[in-house]
Amino acid sequence: MAYPRLTDDGRCVVLDLHGVRLAEARPLVLRVVAEAARRGRAQVRLIHGSSTTEPQGARPTIKRMLHEMLETGAFAPHITQALPLQNELLLALDLTATPDPRPIRLAECWPR
Secondary structure (H helix, E strand, O other), X not given: OOOOEEEEOOOEEEEEOOOOOHHHHHHHHHHHHHHHHHOOOOEEEEEOOOOOOOOOOOOOOHHXXXXXXXXXXXXXXXXXXXXXXXXXXXXXXXXXXXXXXXXXXXXXXXXO
C-alpha cells in the first residue's frame, strides 16, 4: 500500500495524498495545515492528482473533498488565499506565527 509523503523546506509544506483513503485524508489535511500555520510556514501544497471520475460522478474523490473543504471554510482559520490547480491545491497561510525551523514530519500529523 502506498503512503502519503510530506516534505517541509521551512517555507512550504508539500503533502502528497496519493495512497491515502478518503476517510483518512480530511483529518490528515486539517492537521497538516494547522501545524504548518502554527510553525509559521508560508504555504501548503496539497497534491491530490487528477480525478478519474467525471465531475458529476457518484464516486467521491480526494480532489472533490478538498474543493468542498475550501468552499465550506474548513481551512478558514489558517489560510489567506487558495489556488485550486489541476492536480493540487495551493494554500497561502497567515504568517503571524513565529517561524519554527523544525521540519514537520508525517508521523506528527498521521499517527499510524
